[in-house]
Amino acid sequence: MVDPKHPDSKQSDAIGQSFKPGTRLSMPRTGLATLFTLLSAEGFRLVGPTLRNGAIVFDDIATPADLPVGWTDKQSPGGYRLEKRADQRAFGFVVGPHSWKQYLFPPKETLYQATFDPVAQLWRQSGNAAVGSGNGAGGTAFIGVRACDLAAIRIQDRVFIDGKYVDPAYDNRRKASFIVAVNCLEAGDLCFCDSMETGPEVTTGYDICLTEFDDTFLVQAGSGRGEAMVAQLPVQPASQAEQKDLASGLARCRRQMGRQLDTEDLPGLLFANLDHAQWDRVAQRCLACGNCTMVCPTCFCYSADEVADLGEDPAQRERRWDSCFSQQHSQIHGATFQPTIKDRYRQWLTHKLASWTSQFGTSGCVGCGRCIAWCPVGIDLTEEVAAIKADAETPVPLPAYQPVPTAQAAEPFATLFATIEATVTEVVAETPDVVTLSLVMPRGYQYRPGQFNMLSLPGIGEVPISVSGDRNGIVEHTVHRVGNVSAALSALRPGATLGVRGPYGSAWPLAQTPGRPVTIVAGGIGLAPLRSVMRSLAEQDRTTVARNIDSQWVRLVYGAREPEALLFNRELALWRQNAALRVAVTVDHSTADWTGNVGTVTTLLRRKEMPVDGLYLVCGPEVMMLAVVRLLQTAQIPPENIYLSMERNMKCAAGHCGRCQYGPYFICKDGPVFRYDQVAFLFGRRGF
């Protein structure tokens, strides 16, 4: 046992010695069984490498005999074979088809359950925190974690627990895990951890680190828990020879790396070469099967669906590993943003090696080589990058990583998926397929115009809806009936309840409106997130401020498909009467009783004054925003004076599920409102 007062105190017993924390100690091979026994006795479930179906996979193990003793793996692009080793090493292989993410972030998991309260006649959601850790009380000991996989775990930590929102189930499992790492002294043919600077040496984030030799293990504690465990092992100080063997083994391993990846300027390089011919070439081979993402230890995308609730079972929301290689990943009510295989491969590679750096401050690749081995057609990302580099355009700058401040006592981190219950007070039919729901929100609920809430009905689903206004604690959401959830929301009546979480995302730059002309351009349902801005500017008595009416006006240019599709007609009439506002409305297709403008918003906007110092807020279908931005660019409006609200497939709203990615951004947390210069390098480009 470690004596806290005298950590260096020497004891004569082989077991129960204490050494300086972090010291490398020598342990006979039989000590591994002791370690397993100790971990089991502490209540840990042991998970580690074992042989199954022609590969070394991760599974429950009990003794060192369950390890692939005397086996190694021979890997090539699209190929994996087991081979006998000449020695009896237990960790004499690199990485197999499994990674530790299957234990920390299981392939399928219930996120929450809803139960029907017969007294109140409503559905109640149980908090996601109530969902168990799934690992038993004692947690799980991961046996044989390589340096690359440790780096991968730290990368997923950044996604699931190091941001503004915490995934409680992941957090529980992570805290309940005990990591027994292993240094790699041999590299595989597909390894390139050295290029990614994630290995082969285990340096941090472990409880115990082992280095395997023929007769002994080097043992090193990396945490207090690890130290307590090591103190119970049959260890003695490591010999000079063992220390030397470790150093030379690591050096040899670095030289043996079967692959390398030149990471210099890689993020900017990939985004500068989105039209490179190599993307077409790789798309000819890529099956879009998704295997690379499934075996990747860092890929974190997931889908969230309401599942079977026939009869008495509570409604559940379930998440499953998803992948940018599925069509549904980028799909929103009918539109798919990455329809082709080329789009999907490019999304994967640019995310993994480039946009990840902007999102999380690290590459998404740890150099483990799994995606190369387990691609059925053997696509090798190191070769793809090399092919692009060989004939590349100059790198472009990408947005810098914005770290989230670590836990502050004053602002506890929000729990993902926790909803509050809100009651509908009023339902206003705006058009035949659009309604505005007024909801009573809890005291203190605040949002900024442009942000959105996730609205849910247990058993039906959850959708992002931007906040379209608020009055005295009543918050409005304007819902366009396009799918099943929006249809069910549209059918709600006063008194009904629904789940709400939010607000999420970025807001319109209201602080920049005073003292300058403001032009608001909206198309169709796009007026909803801008209505609060209009209200706020309408209420600001701009006439009393010392102002020049010729230079500080507010103009709304609003278009809809047909007169019947115009939103907020009563308010439009009020705004028209407001001297501070200039309101212009147009429709694509007129009807007999329509006496106003006919044509697109762009046609109408072109006829208006477009001052260069003005502020432009634009929201509508992407094709409309694209036309508006082009017109504004022709009018020499600087990109930083233009703001857009974007839409993609938002499911978690916290940047975890990965489905609303737009290059380096998550629309849900970095958007939906962007200053145009932030997205100019991607905006209008197909496949993102």
Next chain:
Amino acid sequence: MAAKGVLPRVGVFKLASCDGCQLTLLDCEDELLLLAEKIEFVHFPEGVSFKASGAAEREGPFDLAIIEGSVSTPEQLQTVREIRRQSRALITIGACATSGGIQALRNFVDDDGVNHEALQKLVYAQPEYIDTLATSTPVSEHVAVDFELRGCPIDKGQLLELISAFIRGRSPAIKNESVCFECKRRGTVCVVVADNTPCLGPVTHAGCGAICPAYRRGCYGCFGPRESAATESLAAQMKNIGQSEPEILRAFRLFTAGAPAFEEESRRHE
């Protein structure tokens, strides 16, 4: 959804098929009674005794029509049009109804210069009693279909999910991803990479739960092509691991031979 208190009226129909997919409904066992409380089977010859499903009840309208089987005869063509006319929502179940089924192999015979009549003579002693169309086709080729549930046979869990989603008015949590997604989620070692076994998983629609690879066999493609089925690249891979042209042809020309992506690929290997 039907009005409150009134159960949705469901009709289950069979065209050219083996009955296996309808049987999946009866295989629901535990959930069957629950299902019977939530919907009213107004037409289900396979599941309801003859008296209970009299001719009058075959008249619609139906809130939900579930069709098994392909359109293989002129009579079936009339039937699907009538069912569509009578139904608010129409879903098709199984490889026959969604791709033409194994019987769509006859769609290929004209390639050999044998016309439909000659084929009938070859098979039947008295072909004059046979009244079939020259091709076996999916229901969606003739009428609008609200959801196609894949499989040969379909998966019980997916069928329940589809019916529950219909009852609740939500979108079914049924993915159009590849079989590989399911295979990897269940932790199966890839038979292509580890064993060089030919496998249609990468181009096949998910839904079965990746059963075959879990038993170290390649995927047979029972659920038909997924969207974006990269069959050409997969066929090249199959060739690389030693599959012959006839073997590749047969791999793609099986239960869902008539599905466009698989039909096209199999024709490349004729």
